[in-house]
Amino acid sequence: MSSIKQFFWWCAGVHEKTLVRCPEEHSKYVSIGATIFFTGLFASIAGGYALYFVFSGSPNALFYALLFGLTWGLAIFNLDRYIVLSIDKTQSSGKQFLQALPRIILAIIIGLVISRPLELKIFDKEIKEHLRVEYLKQQRATIDTLNSTFENKYLVEYSQLTALKKQADSLESTIRTSRQQLNHEIFGTKTEETSGVLGYGPYAKMKEENLKKQEIYLDTLRSRIQTKESQLLDRKTHEGLMDQKILSDKGLDSVINIAGFADRNAALSNLHKNPDGTINESTEYAVIFIALLFIFFECLPVFVKLMSGRDTYDNAILSQKIINNYESDTNIDVEKQALDKLKGHRTDVAIQRRMARLNEDYEASK
Template identity: 50%
Template sequence: MKKITRFFWFCSGAHIDTLKKYPIEHNKYVGIGATIFFTALFAALSGGYAMYFVFSGSAFAVGFAILFGLLWGTAIFNMDRYIVSSINKEGSTNHQILQASPRILLAIMIGVVISRPLELKIFDKEIRQKLKTSYLKGQHRKIDTLQKTYQQKYAMELGKNVELKKEKDSLEKDINRSRYQLNQEVFGDKTNQTSGISGYGTYAKQKQSVLEEKQARLKTVTDNLGQMDQYLSARKDYEGLNSTRLFSEKQLDSLSSVAGFSDRNWALGQLSYNENGTRDLDTYLAIAFIGYLFILFECLPVFVKLMSPKGPYDTAIAKIAEANIYHAEKDKDRDIAVTDNVYDHHLDADVNKRKQMITGQAEYDLGRHSYD
């Protein structure tokens, strides 16, 4: 327990030698340190999970996820530790809040970032179902687009094909009717279309000739229709209509399993809406509250430090800081004084040297004058 306590003290950014002197403050800084540590731990898990999806399918996905998770968690830990330890409890409440406001704003952004990957994991089943529905609708739209493009591009050929089919149907009906009338003519059935004379006579031959013409035309139309169907089928293959099919359930499961971070993030956002576009309040609140929870959790280290009352440790740290500042200023003044003394010494030496030079010049001039 002593090692755990010291570890959490370290996480809180406290000066351990000073903190040891005030047992009443020990639990408070264990709590602050534990909050900072677990915030960084959740950040590491979230960052690693997000990076795993970025490199999903790669052989190094797990390695990249672990590495990034450790780096991200360490960065969050270091930032929380520094900012919490830098909040000065000697100042007023407004001053402390002003000190913490940049950290709170940053915590909100970090909370959103670290909560999103965990939300993706929590709603994994619903996200997969939403992705499968989206992929299926997308495939429907793709097929409809291809079909529409095909119909527009080959409108003339399709129109001619429809006309040939109509003519074929009409010819088949006419041939059946003409064949029936021919039989009536041969057997001597009296109707509005037959003579009533049995046998293969003149009227029967005429009807036989008409029937053969219609059959010949039907053969021509059938051949043309077959060629047109073959051409249009080849065009469908070329345009991709025949090869494009709706996804099977197995294919949808596979696609949703390998979906990237962007697709899953989009699906999570779509969970808050119903099929008709209205907001699903229950799902929206569930997702929102998870995000708010992580934002609050990320802000906890600052809130804990702000809410904790000023204690003897804070007063001792403030006095130590004042003493260090005082000694630093004294050392600075002493260094300045030493520098000034050295400067004055060099200045006096320069003055004496100049005096000696002036005196020597004067003696030289005086001696020269006496000689002259």
């Protein structure tokens, strides 16, 4: 426990020999040091996880993630330690807040940055489902765009094909009508177009010959349609349009698993939007609250230091600084005034004795 306590003291940036003489402040600075340490630890995890997406699929992805995560965590840890250490508790609350303001602003930015990778992991299942829908939409849109471009490119050929199909459909309808009339003529059914005489007479033969000519021409039209369609299909194949296919579920899962950070981040940003255009407020608030949690956690070391009052350790450090300047004969009168201001503040016994002795030396030298 002693080693852990000393480690957290070091994280808090305290002067250990001075803090040892202030036992009532030990737990306080253990808490401050632990807060700084765990802030750096979370920053390291989040930074490494973010970079793992960047190099996803690379054999060195894990190495780069660990290296960046460690570097990022140490940078945040060192920054927190410096800011907390540099806050002067002898100043007014307003001046202390101004000292900490740059760090608070930076903490907000860092909190947003380090919360994003963890949000991506927390909403991983929802993001994958969103990406599945988006990738299918993109594929269909791409295929539709390519087909539309191809049809515009070969607009004349498609117009000819459409005309042939309309002509074939019309002729096919005419043949059905003619065949029905032929049957009525043969079986003696009286209509406006038939004689009503039973048997296979001259009029029936004439209708049958016309019907055969129509069927031959229909076959010709169908052959031309088939040839035209084959030509267009060959051109589609040559231009690569036939290679564009909707991915199967297995292929789609593979694409989603290797999706990059940008796609996942965009999916997370749009996760609160339902397909019908409505807003899913529960998901939106969940993402916001997670970001706020990390922002607060990033600001916590500074807040802890700002919220803590001026204690014995702060007075001891200030006294030690003033006494060192006093003993080196640097602007003695100014240091004497600073010593006078410390009267009434709690300091340890050793500091009080040195202050009394220095006061005596100062009076003797006048």
